[in-house]
Amino acid sequence: MANDYYSILGIPKSASAEEIKRAYRKLAHQHHPDKDKGNEAKFKEINEAYQVLSDPAKRSQYDQFGSAFTNGARGQGAGAGFNPQDFDFSNFTRGFGFEGEDPFDIFSNIFGGGGGRRSRRERGVDLEYGLILSFEEAVFGVEKEIQIEKTDKCEHCNGSGTEPGSKISTCPKCHGQGQIRVMRRTIFGQMQTATNCDECEGSGKVAERSCAVCKGSGQKRRVKTLKVKIPAGIDDGQRIRVSGEGEAGYKGSNFGDLYLSIQVSPSRQFRRDGPTLFSDISISVYQAALGTEVEVPTVDGRVKLKIPAGTQSEKVFRLKGKGAHILNSSGRGDHLVTVHVATPTKLTKKEKELFKQLAAEKGESVEVDEGFWGKFSK
Ligand SMILES: [Zn+2]
Ligand SMILES: [Zn+2]
Known part of the structure; x- marks a missing residue:
């Protein structure tokens, strides 16, 4: 070799x-x-x-x-x-x-872009967590307790990577400068650049002993329980950033962020488009003709809805402020109720008779289907 x-x-x-x-x-x-x-x-x-x-x-x-x-x-x-x-x-x-784990590292060094941070020194990794909410939880907001397995701060060394009480001395490689000059072969030819000392990662100091628990990384894998506040009005497919709840950075660098990907379960009763909710109710021909008051389910419970006489099928009624909360606002959307007028089926003999009379009153011709056996019984 x-x-x-x-x-x-x-x-x-x-x-x-x-x-x-x-x-x-x-x-x-x-x-x-x-x-x-x-x-x-x-x-x-x-x-x-x-x-x-x-x-x-x-x-x-x-x-x-x-x-x-x-x-x-x-x-x-x-x-x-x-x-x-x-x-x-x-x-x-x-x-x-000299390591170059991050391909952009070298460019920041060549072009003098800041201190030439090494990627290991950078903030912790961002995490993504899928969170399923019920329809109502999304409408009203909720506080959820979630558990995530992640790289957290080592508690023994408080994330520093240094064994508590360990002697800190001047870095032998850079003599405390935090930077070293290196020759690099690049697409532009040989270049001398100053780069962060990789031994002390730019700090100029090294600890005599690395943390016995995390072996110097300052990180520890564990399951963390988090309480997260989900704002009212959140919708399916949206993401919430929980700042600083991602993974711990290397040797005490900043934490990454946690992103909650929201998935909202559909409701059996309601449909939703942003803050507006929709539902359907069915009323009879008589109710539509004469007017009535019905109870309509909403996310706030049942509310009374007045159906005026002569209501046509597919008419939409607006229940103001009964929709979902508007994200980041105190306002609420509306709930739109579509009324369907149901044509009666399976009429009794008496009902048939009454309908015939109604038709006669209007001078309308009706053809009453007596059914197959009816034709023979005449
Ligand atoms: Zn050094
Ligand atoms: Zn440690």
Whole structure:
């Protein structure tokens, strides 16, 4: 193997993450180019070894394939020919041993966009949670208790990643500067850029001992119970952002947000379009003709609705303010009731007689269907 990262760091292949870190710190301190007896080449070699072995994914790749896997960016020279991988952003930052998990990282560094934040330093991941509400819960709002499994803050170290009481010392790699200068191969050629020190993540300080519970990440996976207030008038398909209730950031970085995707169960009685509710009622021909008062179900319970005489079928009555709450307002929509006039079926003999009389009164001709047997019984 061209570069045996394990022997560079003087550790066995079975070394733990802590052992790798310890060996790296000792050697980085010893060979730092700013020191009298420093050795830049050696320092780079140590860094490269550490960057690979400290990253579990890269380490297992290295264990399988050796150092060849980073060749894409290890300065093979321009003569090596075009390799499509050269345009893979992730390769630009390799070779000098500095991670570039976020492809935009390098651009922020090249173009001086701020402090060149490393993605590991960024806020926690946003979460999405599907929440099913009943029709009434959506109309009136509700407080719900939900349980989400997520990466939360480690309580032992309060999210810092540092073992409480551990000695904090100046970062050996950047000497407390928080930044290091690195050469990068980019599509624009070799460039020297300042980047956040990856050892201390720009803070300039390192803790002697990482938190024993979270191993330094400041994060802990657990199930959290949350009370969430769902505003009145929320509708199917809408999302609610619960700020800061996503996953914990790395080493005390900001939390992500939690998004609740709302799904509203349909109602058997009502339909809804935003704040407006709809329902149907059926009245008889007599009620339609003579007028009546009926009880109509609403989300507030039954209310009386006056049907004036001569009401036509499909007429719509408006119950003002009986609709759903309007989101983020104290107002409410209306409830529209469509009246259907039901034509009577299965008339009794007497009813038939009365209808015939009504028809005769209007001079209307009616053909009374007496049914199959009726024809023979005449
Ligand atoms: Zn540092
Ligand atoms: Zn911890």
